[in-house]
Amino acid sequence: MALQENHLALSDRILMRVEKPARYLGNEVNMVKKDPSQVELRAAMCFPDVYEIGMSHLGMQILYDLFNRRPDVYCERVFSPWPDLHAILKEQQLPLFTLETQSPVRAMDFLIITIQYEMCYTNILQVLDLSQIPLHASERSGWETPIVIGGGPCTYNPEPLADFFDLFYIGEGETQYDALFDLYRDCRRNGWSRADFLRAAAKLPGLYVPALYDVTYHQDGTIQSFSPKEEGIPAKIKKELVRELDQTSYPTHPLVPFIKVTQDRVVLEIQRGCIRGCRFCQAGMIYRPTRERSVSTLKEWAREMLESSGHEEISLSSLSSSDYSGLAELVSFLLKECRGKGINISLPSLRIDAFSLDVMRKVQDVKKSSLTFAPEAGSQRLRDVINKGLTEEAILKGAADAFAGGWQKVKLYFMLGLPTETEEDRREIPRLAEKIARCYYEIPKEQRNGKCQITISTSFFVPKPFTPFQWAQMYAPGEYLARAKDVNDEVKQQLNKKSLKYNWHEADVTVLEGVFARGDRRVARALERAYEKGCIFDAWSEFFDNETWMEAFAETGVSIDFYNTRSRALDELLPWDFIDCGVTKEFLRREWEQAKAGVVTPNCRAQCSGCGARQFEGGVCVENPN
Amino acid sequence: MKIRIKFRKFGVMRFIGHLDLMRYFQKAMRRAGIDIAYSEGFSPHQIMSFASPLGVGMASDGEYLDIEVHSSQSSRQSLAALNQAMVEGIEVIEYKRLPEGAKNAMSQVAAASYTVYFKQKEQNPFSLSVLSEALQGFYQDQAEILVTKQTKKSEKLMDLKPLIYQLQVVCVNDDAQNPGFYMKLSSGSAENIKPHLVLEAFFAYLSRSDAFPKKLYVVDPMDLQIHRQEVYAQGADGEFLPLGEVGEDIL
Numbered sequence: 106m107a108l109q110e111n112h113l114a115l116s117d118r119i120l121m122r123v124e125k126p127a128r129y130l131g132n133e134v135n136m137v138k139k140d141p142s143q144v145e146l147r148a149a150m151c152f153p154d155v156y157e158i159g160m161s162h163l164g165m166q167i168l169y170d171l172f173n174r175r176p177d178v179y180c181e182r183v184f185s186p187w188p189d190l191h192a193i194l195k196e197q198q199l200p201l202f203t204l205e206t207q208s209p210v211r212a213m214d215f216l217i218i219t220i221q222y223e224m225c226y227t228n229i230l231q232v233l234d235l236s237q238i239p240l241h242a243s244e245r246s247g248w249e250t251p252i253v254i255g256g257g258p259c260t261y262n263p264e265p266l267a268d269f270f271d272l273f274y275i276g277e278g279e280t281q282y283d284a285l286f287d288l289y290r291d292c293r294r295n296g297w298s299r300a301d302f303l304r305a306a307a308k309l310p311g312l313y314v315p316a317l318y319d320v321t322y323h324q325d326g327t328i329q330s331f332s333p334k335e336e337g338i339p340a341k342i343k344k345e346l347v348r349e350l351d352q353t354s355y356p357t358h359p360l361v362p363f364i365k366v367t368q369d370r371v372v373l374e375i376q377r378g379c380i381r382g383c384r385f386c387q388a389g390m391i392y393r394p395t396r397e398r399s400v401s402t403l404k405e406w407a408r409e410m411l412e413s414s415g416h417e418e419i420s421l422s423s424l425s426s427s428d429y430s431g432l433a434e435l436v437s438f439l440l441k442e443c444r445g446k447g448i449n450i451s452l453p454s455l456r457i458d459a460f461s462l463d464v465m466r467k468v469q470d471v472k473k474s475s476l477t478f479a480p481e482a483g484s485q486r487l488r489d490v491i492n493k494g495l496t497e498e499a500i501l502k503g504a505a506d507a508f509a510g511g512w513q514k515v516k517l518y519f520m521l522g523l524p525t526e527t528e529e530d531r532r533e534i535p536r537l538a539e540k541i542a543r544c545y546y547e548i549p550k551e552q553r554n555g556k557c558q559i560t561i562s563t564s565f566f567v568p569k570p571f572t573p574f575q576w577a578q579m580y581a582p583g584e585y586l587a588r589a590k591d592v593n594d595e596v597k598q599q600l601n602k603k604s605l606k607y608n609w610h611e612a613d614v615t616v617l618e619g620v621f622a623r624g625d626r627r628v629a630r631a632l633e634r635a636y637e638k639g640c641i642f643d644a645w646s647e648f649f650d651n652e653t654w655m656e657a658f659a660e661t662g663v664s665i666d667f668y669n670t671r672s673r674a675l676d677e678l679l680p681w682d683f684i685d686c687g688v689t690k691e692f693l694r695r696e697w698e699q700a701k702a703g704v705v706t707p708n709c710r711a712q713c714s715g716c717g718a719r720q721f722e723g724g725v726c727v728e729n730p731n
Numbered sequence: 732m733k734i735r736i737k738f739r740k741f742g743v744m745r746f747i748g749h750l751d752l753m754r755y756f757q758k759a760m761r762r763a764g765i766d767i768a769y770s771e772g773f774s775p776h777q778i779m780s781f782a783s784p785l786g787v788g789m790a791s792d793g794e795y796l797d798i799e800v801h802s803s804q805s806s807r808q809s810l811a812a813l814n815q816a817m818v819e820g821i822e823v824i825e826y827k828r829l830p831e832g833a834k835n836a837m838s839q840v841a842a843a844s845y846t847v848y849f850k851q852k853e854q855n856p857f858s859l860s861v862l863s864e865a866l867q868g869f870y871q872d873q874a875e876i877l878v879t880k881q882t883k884k885s886e887k888l889m890d891l892k893p894l895i896y897q898l899q900v901v902c903v904n905d906d907a908q909n910p911g912f913y914m915k916l917s918s919g920s921a922e923n924i925k926p927h928l929v930l931e932a933f934f935a936y937l938s939r940s941d942a943f944p945k946k947l948y949v950v951d952p953m954d955l956q957i958h959r960q961e962v963y964a965q966g967a968d969g970e971f972l973p974l975g976e977v978g979e980d981i982l
């Protein structure tokens with residue numbers, strides 16, 4: 106009989122006290138094991154939310170795999186401790202630790218934080234705080250604390266977080282980390298200082314060192330100038346992009362968590378970017394141009410990933426799977442590959458048409474599953490404004506086909522608070538749902554299976570940087586709820602209201618998202634104060650505390666209206682203008698005008714609109730040079 | 732064909748709960764390429780059942796699960812493939828074919844044995860002789876060991892004594908300075924006695940007994956490690972057989 110030794114950062118006693126101890130153990134299948142004394146560079150890759158969310162994120166798995174392919178680097182993982190463990194770590198002054206070797210995060214060379222949504226910002230401060238790393242980059246000197254790097258979509262406006270990060274990596278991670286790691290290694294070997302390293306890093310493509318830039322403001326609070334403090338530091342940072350996706354590495358041996366995580370499946374990224382150009386969508390702009398992976402590569406990866414993980418499900422990942430040109434071939438391969446092995450196929454983001462209905466019938470139980478449409482706006486007028494090419498005709502045709510095929514549940518997603526939206530546009534939402542319900546009830550009674558269920562969900566629109574709507578005004582919380590009420594009232598007036606269900610979100614979070622999406626360096630004060638006052642896990646409704654947030658804004662004198670409801674002039678210097686994401690400001694301005702005029706812009710395959718992304722010489726821009 | 736698998740659970744894996752362990756094994760079967768059978772229907776699941784869930788925090792040298800397979804390699808090859816697919820903290824130690832018509836593991840469970848010991852020697856207030864004497868007084872000398880068992884609706888008074896088949900002192904790593912408990916308890920669907928219940932009764936007995944100064948023998952249950960040793964079925968003559976002995980190696 107052997108003693109059960111505990112080599113973990115947490116004692117048995119703590120592990121037995123916290124909810125889901127598996128969040129903190131590491132040891133998952135395919136976890137990378139290395140001897141830390143045999144590597145030159147140690148990194149902690151952090152997703153600042155709970156384990157189950159962070160482990161579901163593909164980008165993190167891609168980088169974890171990529172970094173660990175280097176023999177001189179050991180990349181480990183860290184997530185936000187749940188509030189129960191947060192309290193224990195604080196109370197006992199225990200430092201936050203990595204999962205792999207259970208080492209203190211502060212002993213790493215790099216802390217790399219992926220920033221996927223604004224509502225995780227207090228969790229970033231939590232991770233720094235629990236790691237016992239000074240919150241402000243300016244307070245980190247010498248090599249005792251890790252270099253803190255931010256990446257991910259939110260870094261397309263990194264300014265609200267500028268104080269807290271040493272570096273931001275703008276763009277896709279596959280391209281420049283090697284150079285950054287080499288640089289770090291050389292700096293350490295040569296005895297350079299932290300400041301020397303950051304200065305040199307700032308000259309690498311895609312890397313932004315906020316401390317090396319000065320911002321000045323006009324009297325009215327808008328930005329007057331944004332410029333490098335020193336000679337040789339670039340004034341513009343161009344996003345990094347993988348030109349040829351087939352040449353990147355991919356985590357073909359993905360980590361397999363013990364506890365059920367949100368994405369408990371093999372995730373196959375079939376393409377990046379989207380050809381559609383919806384005007385509210387940041388992903389559709391910043392990941393331009395659309396690039397596809399080849400079917401043959403994907404087949405090979407799918408097989409390898411299923412074997413190495415043992416997952417019982419495989420899912421395709423992309424912004425719009427229906428636009429992937431090899432979809433039919435890939436899906437029929439997967440159907441054949443998974444048959445009889447108890448492996449499910451999930452196909453999110455499919456446009457509903459004859460092909461997708463046929464595929465869905467093969468992979469899911471029609472009676473239990475629901476059809477999803479995201480018209481985003483209720484009226485054709487407003488759909489033209491946002492450039493969502495989905496027509497009422499297509500929706501009704503898709504629904505009718507689906508109902509005929511045995512489906513009876515439909516989910517509809519919309520946004521409220523879109524630019525130019527009127528009450529009439531909002532009332533069109535339930536009317537559209539009603540028309541879908543009628544399609545169902547047109548089927549002879551004996552052939553249908555009880556009632557249909559149509560669920561309408563609305564979220565509130567938040568304007569994002571690098572979209573044509575980046576200049577749009579937002580509203581006060583009361584106004585958002587009034588808009589939801591219009592929809593709710595109209596639902597009640599529908600003939601088939603018993604078949605319709607309406608869900609809407611709270612508006613408070615929307616307001617905060619707005620501030621941090623388009624904020625500048627000055628909003629950091631409110632963020633820091635909110636954290637000090639106890640705000641964490643703001644993305645979780647059970648922890649979100651709007652009152653405390655409002656106090657934090659009031660106490661720091663940060664005006665929400667300045668960032669949200671103020672109207673921005675087209676020539677205003679925006680906090681993120683120093684980033685070149687490929688799409689030009691000129692194109693965005695043109696699209697903003699077209700939006701207001703209700704004119705649609707064709708997708709990239711139909712016709713190039715000269716957005717600027719052609720400079721990368723890849724993907725759809727070169728496949729279709731017209 | 733039905734297969735019975737025996738495995739050990741230790742170290743970090745002590746903190747993985749039963750449901751997660753089931754999911755872990757489902758994925759492990761696929762990684763190991765075991766030709767496991769699936770149920771019919773739209774979301775087929777593997778035909779797999781566990782003998783007896785192990786509480787979070789406990790270690791074990793004798794966990795069992797049964798699976799149904801279409802075909803199988805030899806026990807030796809299958810063990811190698813499974814262990815290739817394991818993480819540290821789970822080790823598969825038996826892979827045996829069950830005779831035709833054998834009952835599943837869960838319904839065969841009749842008893843389970845455990846050792847319970849102090850995680851750290853320094854926390855152990857007992858000497859070998861004191862613990863032996865105390866167990867003698869608690870188990871051998873008492874005519875009945877009454878405890879109240881909480882059920883969902885009510886509490887009921889029950890006698891533990893006939894359900895404790897064995898209770899004695901054992902020394903961790905043969906270290907006489909660190910004595911612990913060995914117990915064999917009734918388990919399974921009829922009367923399922925958890926080691927906690929026995930320990931609770933034992934410490935309650937100590938605090939009542941004049942022979943043992945109260946303050947000296949206060950134990951925090953968190954300082955104890957419970958380690959399941961074996962799970963047993965009951966043979967034709969009432970004897971206890973390890974569950975694995977029901978099956979046979981595939982050569």
Ligand code: SF4
Nearest residue numbers: 709713714716719726
């Ligand atoms: S340059 Fe043309 S084809 Fe390329 S992403 Fe922009 S609009 Fe699309």
